Amino acid sequence: MTIKVRIPVQLIIEHKAIPHLYKTEVYEWIKEKKVALVSGNGKTRAVTHDIVEVISGQASRIQVMSCENNSLDTINELERMVLEDPPDIIFGVGGGKALDVSKVVGTRSNVPVVLFPTAISSDAICSPVAVIKMLNKSTSIGVKMPQGVVIDLDLLASSPPRLMSAGIGDLLSNKSALFDWRLAHAAGKEEMNTFANLMANNAVDSFLNLINRPEVDSSRMIKGAAESLIMSGIAMSIAGSSRPCSGSEHLISHALDYHCGGKALHGEQVALGVLFSEYLQGQREQVEKLGPIYEKLGLPAHYEDLGYTREEMHRAIRKAPSMRNRYTILNEFELTDESIDQILDEVYPEQAKNRYQLTGSSSG
Numbered sequence: 001m002t003i004k005v006r007i008p009v010q011l012i013i014e015h016k017a018i019p020h021l022y023k024t025e026v027y028e029w030i031k032e033k034k035v036a037l038v039s040g041n042g043k044t045r046a047v048t049h050d051i052v053e054v055i056s057g058q059a060s061r062i063q064v065m066s067c068e069n070n071s072l073d074t075i076n077e078l079e080r081m082v083l084e085d086p087p088d089i090i091f092g093v094g095g096g097k098a099l100d101v102s103k104v105v106g107t108r109s110n111v112p113v114v115l116f117p118t119a120i121s122s123d124a125i126c127s128p129v130a131v132i133k134m135l136n137k138s139t140s141i142g143v144k145m146p147q148g149v150v151i152d153l154d155l156l157a158s159s160p161p162r163l164m165s166a167g168i169g170d171l172l173s174n175k176s177a178l179f180d181w182r183l184a185h186a187a188g189k190e191e192m193n194t195f196a197n198l199m200a201n202n203a204v205d206s207f208l209n210l211i212n213r214p215e216v217d218s219s220r221m222i223k224g225a226a227e228s229l230i231m232s233g234i235a236m237s238i239a240g241s242s243r244p245c246s247g248s249e250h251l252i253s254h255a256l257d258y259h260c261g262g263k264a265l266h267g268e269q270v271a272l273g274v275l276f277s278e279y280l281q282g283q284r285e286q287v288e289k290l291g292p293i294y295e296k297l298g299l300p301a302h303y304e305d306l307g308y309t310r311e312e313m314h315r316a317i318r319k320a321p322s323m324r325n326r327y328t329i330l331n332e333f334e335l336t337d338e339s340i341d342q343i344l345d346e347v348y349p350e351q352a353k354n355r356y357q358l359t360g361s362s363s364g
Contacts, residue, residue: 005238008126010114010148013226015219017152018047018116021054026114026148029089034061036087036111038078038102040094041068044118047155048093051116063087070097071133075104082109089114092146095163096122096266100130103143114148118155119163120226122170122266125149127233129242131266138257140246140324145237149230156222164225165298166267171207171228172290172299173249173270174200174235176277176329180247184327190243196235200244203231211296248280248320248328249273255316255323256308264306271299272306275347276317280329287347301352313348314340 010025021027035055039048052062063085065078082090082105092102093116103124106113117125124130130143156164178197185192207228210216216224235244242250252273253266262269271294278287294301303313317340321330333339 005234006128006145007234007237008146008149010150011126011230012149013151013153013223015153017150018050018054018155021051021150022058024150026150027055027058029114029148030055030059032058032060033088034063034085035059035089035091036063036065036082037091037093038065038067038098038105040098040118041066044094044098047116047118051091051093061087067094067098067101069133070101070131075101075108075132078105079108082111087111089147091116093118095119096124096131099124100132100143103130103146104132104141106146107143112147113144114150115146116150116152117226119159120151120156120167120222120229121163122167123229123232123236123245125151125226125233126230127242127245128237128240138254138262140242142241145233151226153219153223153226156226157219161298162265162268164222166265166271167229168207168225168297169267169269169271169274169299170245171204171225171232172293173247173274174204174232174245175286176249176274176281176283177243177245177247179281179283180277180326180328181243183329183332187327189327193239193244196239196244199238200232200235203228203235206231208293211293243326247326248277248330251320251323251326251328251330252276252316255319256312258323259315259319260308260312263308264300268300268306272301272303272348273320275301276343277329279343279347280333291352302348302354304353310344313344317344 037048090102090106090111090113092099092113099115102113126149128145129140131138131140184190207224210224232245236242249270253269256269275287300306
């Protein structure tokens with residue numbers, strides 16, 4: 001049996017991708033077409049203006065809409081505006097929230113979407129999943145894959161380093177997520193798509209191989225991270241769910257959001273969750289190896305560096321299994337208060353503190 005997998009028709013990852021957009025097939029798509037741009041906040045507005053300048057002679061109409069947040073109210077308002085005079089294509093411009101909102105609005109209004117990430121803080125840059133806020137709770141929903149993705153490497157290079165680090169944190173979680181997926185398959189809880197498994201695993205390995213080279217400049221690292229995050233998104237499209245890239249580590253992050261105030265970026269919290277999950281998965285040598293990698297990539301190795309207390313981290317671990325109906329390593333253990341305390345001491349030792357600064361948090 002074969003399945004139909006949707007992937008972007010156009011993928012552009014290069015320097016000056018926005019100024020040179022007129023040279024691409026994406027530019028041909030919009031000839032005498034109506035284009036709606038969903039723009040995030042901050043410097044995203046300037047990027048949106050740059051895109052408008054490039055396409056103004058090609059599109060028949062350009063409408064710019066502001067995306068203040070990823071709440072259901074914002075999505076409903078943007079969808080209303082789109083349906084009043086439907087565009088032929090939507091350009092989503094910004095960080096993770098703006099991209100997710102664009103995908104949701106495009107899916108609900110049946111309009112194709114092209115994404116222009118201004119940062120790579122998560123795998124939202126190309127995935128069939130979007131995170132939205134409903135009743136003050138972050139919820140993942142299925143969406144159509146974008147028709148195209150345009151990544152301007154010069155733009156990414158100018159974004160706060162913290163945002164790229166968060167995206168890499170999201171990428172590294174593929175390892176623990178795949179372990180959980182195999183565990184669920186062995187327990188008879190879920191089917192395993194071996195091709196999606198292979199792609200998600202290779203996405204991480206290709207990036208780790210890149211950063212382990214003696215000399216890798218920042219431009220190559222940014223491009224490598226973007227390519228690996230896109231491979232992760234395609235792995236999710238193949239699987240038909242976020243399973244290849246989301247397991248127990250994501251449940252911990254969701255619990256931090258919902259029960260502890262969500263004090264940090266998604267990828268940063270996921271990176272913390274990876275350490276706890278891999279410890280439970282019996283991969284304690286891997287946890288030790290991640291220490292130097294986290295330090296090199298600017299990822300937090302202790303919850304206090306993200307503003308969480310021990311009590312909050314303890315609460316998140318306890319609540320994580322109930323965040324969604326997904327079988328993971330957390331279902332294999334009866335974690336008591338005492339055992340959680342012991343693991344917190346081992347996974348997040350005192351010497352792991354103060355290696356990380358909370359700077360440059362805006363993700364548009």
